[in-house]
Amino acid sequence: MTSVMKNEVQMKGKFHYQLSGWKYSTGIRVLLFLLLAFGFYVSLYAKLVPQVYDIVLGTTSEKTIYAPRQIENAIATEQAKEDAAKRVQPVYRIVNLKNDTLIDAIYDKLLQINADEEVKFDDKVSIYRRVIPQLISDLENDSIKSLRASGQYNVPLLEQIQTALAEQQYQLPEESYFKLPRMTKEDLAAMRPVTKDIVAKLMNDQILDAQTVRAKVAELVNTSNLTKNTSREMVTEIARVVITPNKFFDQKGTDDAKGQARENVKPVYINKNDVLVKVGDMITEEIYARLDKLELLKDKANYLPQFGLSILAALLSLVVFMFVKQSSLPIKYNNSQLVMLILIFLINVISMKIISLVQNLDYPYIGYLAPTALGTILIAILLDAPLAFVSSVLFSLMASIIFNTEHTLLFDFRYGLVSLVICFSAVFTIQRASQRATILKAGLMIAFFSMLTITSMLLMEDHFQQKEALISLSFAAAGGLLTVVFVIGLLPFFEVAFGILSPLKLVELSNPNHPLLRKLLTETPGTYHHSVMVGNLSEAAAESIGADGLLCRVGSYYHDIGKTKRPSYFIENQTNIENPHDRIDPNLSKSIIIAHPRDGVEMLKDYKMPKPIRDIAEQHHGTTLLHYFYHKAMKQAEEEGSDKEIREEDFRYPGPKAQSKEAAIVGIADSVEAAVRSLRNPTLEQIDSMVHKIIKSRLDDGQFNECDITLKELDKIAKTLNETLLGIFHSRIEYPSELAPKKSGT
Structure with missing residues (x-):
């Protein structure tokens, strides 16, 4: 060089x-x-950080502010809860106070006292004034105790029951106390069932106001089977005494129902992008608090x-x-x-x-x-x-x-x-x-x-x-x-x-209708065939080591495109013509040969081909030696007796050496294809020897020093090239197993 x-x-x-x-x-x-x-x-x-605004309480907004995310409208939610609580009806409890027991107690006492002839009439009147109210009071107290012991009624409700019973208690008229001692045993026996029937019928309804229900007693008594007026009158009064309210307002139950109604109200939300503040709106405390909750205030960011x-x-x-x-x-x-x-x-x-x-x-x-x-x-x-x-x-x-x-x-x-x-x-x-x-x-x-x-x-x-x-x-x-x-x-x-050379782009570049490939086919058919063969070999070798096989194939198609400038100076295109190198100086031959990578790169640049394709064209020979012309020059100098030094460096390609695995593989496949093609009847042993010799020669010459290819990968490449070449030249290879029968004459 x-x-x-x-x-x-x-x-x-x-x-x-x-x-x-x-x-x-x-x-x-x-x-x-x-x-x-x-x-x-x-x-x-x-999406994740809310925008903030310079807002002052009591001023008007200078812009419309939208909700950056969904947020609960606390005031509207609270109003909805209050509305739901207002719609709750008062809660009442129905309580059975055992009125039948009171009826029996009164009639039993009447039978007992009226049957005692030793008690004077006036004494009986006095006894009834005292005993009947006491019976009513005792029954009410016993009922309250029983309700409290059951644990089913809250204290405010029990107090409400006691108050209602006291307020609505019926007082017997004074004349009734004078009539009761005169009731005979037979009268009382007839009166008891009528009283029970009337009370049971009236108490079967829900009674909030006992006075209203007591007004219905007289009508029911008049339709009974009692014939004596006194008996009817006394049944009317006793029934009125026994009838009490059985429906009571439950304050705690009402409060609980309202609380449950509040809890059942779903929160009212301000949705994302809803208007929080319009331009010109006054910034009230409510709006300010809402903006603060949304973290939209600049001073509270x-x-x-x-x-x-x-x-x-x-x-x-x-x-x-x-x-x-x-x-x-x-x-x-x-x-x-x-x-x-x-x-x-x-x-x-x-x-x-x-x-x-x-x-x-x-x-x-x-x-x-x-x-x-x-x-x-x-x-x-x-x-x-x-x-x-x-x-x-x-x-x-x-x-x-x-x-x-x-x-x-x-x-x-x-x-x-x-x-x-x-x-x-x-x-x-x-x-x-x-x-x-x-x-x-x-x-x-x-x-x-x-x-x-x-x-x-x-x-x-x-x-x-x-x-x-x-x-x-x-x-x-x-x-x-x-x-x-x-x-x-x-x-x-x-x-x-x-x-970037994507697989899609590589497939497009492999189209035979590409101008450069058409030029290669029409002007240098031998080189075109050689390039296709190199593409087959290099693709298989690259895929065996995980390199880009498609890049190797397409790069092989273009690697010798520079030969189209002087096609007749390359042996694969010298069909039925004289080799022009036989008539020129080996130094000139060398210059022509080593120029084809550089010429190819220039042509590829003119057609705006991707850099990986240009790199393969430029690097596939690396800095290898042109052995034939080097030895020819030495022989010529020896014959002429010239003292001029023939340097090996002057007969090497200018490089650079292969910078990638793909460029190294194409270089190996290029040499292997040319070498095997030169054999007339290649055998398996010859192909294997040739492949290993070429790879070893390039390895010893340092051609792989600048790429990351390994010895193990070179071994895989050699094995794959042997297998691929076996498929290509199978019809021309003599198999030892087939030669044996011929030699034996059978």
């Missing part, structure tokens, strides 16, 4: 380092993760939500950091890919935020329209499927916050669950996507699984409403199609802006 070429390579390397230095800077990486955490914080701020959100944002960013750190993906070191990841997160969150702006309490299910899986699909296609799974969890968590309209909790599990399901289904569908139609398929799967998940939740709800179900399912179906539109629109932008 000349000193001028060396300086050119050094300058290019220095310039490349200056351009790409930020891509691998630790400081930049830290800043990017801080930026990611800040993005999480900003995107969730409006609570900064705990900001602190909590900061922790949450840091945790979300930490999840991404830890996954990236423990992975073996290029994003672990490449800040450019990290920038792309942050940009995808930003676009996905913005799309969710836009949908949330039109979401309200009347139509909360608009949230299902959001293309939550947009970011997941882009990450799965452009970066890596496992990273897409982790991102799906974060997107789902954010969706459950952004689309939460009820604010009873920080998260609404419905949107989180639907987002998680559709994101996971999108990753499973989009993996190894090789056609744009796969994105449409992913959109259909998103719509299907979103509708399926929503249906399952609706069926488990207590109140299933058909209208809500139809609206939700419609938004879910539209969300899947919207996701497809955004992905197809954004994918080319990321591919161009970040030089």
Whole structure:
């Protein structure tokens, strides 16, 4: 290599380092993760941190303030409780005071005293004045004691019963005391059942005012079978004495009923987005207290939500950091890919935020329209499927916050669950996507699984409403199609802006109708066939070690595109023509040969081919030696007797060496295909020997020093190349097991 070429390579390397230095800077990486955490914080701020206002009590409001979340209207709730308590009717208790017992006691006493002839008439009158009221009083006291002992009646009720009995007690007329001693045994026997019947009939009703009921006694007595006027008169008076109230007002029961009615009243809420204060409204104490409770006052702002959100944002960013750190993906070191990841997160969150702006309490299910899986699909296609799974969890968590309209909790599990399901289904569908139609398929799967998940939740709800179900399912179906539109629109932008070669882009580049491939086929058919063979070999080898097989195949198609500038100087295109290298100086031949990688890179740049394809074209030869022309130059100098030094460095490719596994594999496959093709009748042993010889030669020459390929992987590559070549040349290989019968003549 000349000193001028060396300086050119050094300058290019220095310039490349200056351009790409930020891509691998630790400081930049830290800043990017801080930026990611800040993005999480900003995107969730409006949902988790209430806005505050500069409000002064007694002044007019300068703006309309809406409720940031649902809150109880304490005054309206208290008024509703009072209204419910007022609607409660007074509670009364029906109490059985055993009036039959009192009737029997009175008639027994009458029979006893009237039958005693030794007691004078006047004495009997005096006895009745004293005994009958005492019997009534004793029965009432016994009844109160019995009720108290039962434990079924509260003390205020017992007091109310005692008071009502005392206030409504009936006093026998004075003349009744003079008539009772004259009642014979037969009279009393006839009077007792009539009295019981009348009292039982009247006491069967609920009696709050005994006086009203006593007025009905005379009518019932007149319809009885008693014939004597005195007997009727005495039955009337005794019945009136015995009749008492049996329905009593229960103050405590009434209070308890009112209390229960208050407890049964559901709180009255101010819903999210309801107007709290209109422009020009006076800030009353009630409004001020309500704003204070909602933490909307600037002078009483609570900064705990900001602190909590900061922790949450840091945790979300930490999840991404830890996954990236423990992975073996290029994003672990490449800040450019990290920038792309942050940009995808930003676009996905913005799309969710836009949908949330039109979401309200009347139509909360608009949230299902959001293309939550947009970011997941882009990450799965452009970066890596496992990273897409982790991102799906974060997107789902954010969706459950952004689309939460009820604010009873920080998260609404419905949107989180639907987002998680559709994101996971999108990753499973989009993996190894090789056609744009796969994105449409992913959109259909998103719509299907979103509708399926929503249906399952609706069926488990207590109140299933058909209208809500139809609206939700419609938004879910539209969300899947919207996701497809955004992905197809954004994918080319990321591919161009970040030089990403997605599987979809690689498949497009492998189309034989691509201008460069048509040029390769028409102008250098031998090189085209060689490139296709190298593509088959390199793809199989790459997949055996987990490298990008599709990139190797497509890179192989373009790796020798530089040969189209001077096709006749390459042996695979020298069909039925003289080899022009036989007539020119080996140094000129060397210059022509080693120029094809550089020419190829220039052509690929003109056609704006992605950098990984250009790198394979530039690096597939590395800095290997052109053995044929090197030895030819030495032989020519020896024959001419020249003293000019023939240096090996001057007959090497300018490089650079392979920087990736894919470039190293294409270089090995390129050499192996050319070497095996030169064999007339290759055998298994020859192919195996040739493959190992080429790999060992490149290994010893240090061609793999700048890529992360391992000896174990080189061994797998050799084994895979042998198997693939066996399939390609099987018709030309002589198998020892088939040769034996021929030699034996059988």
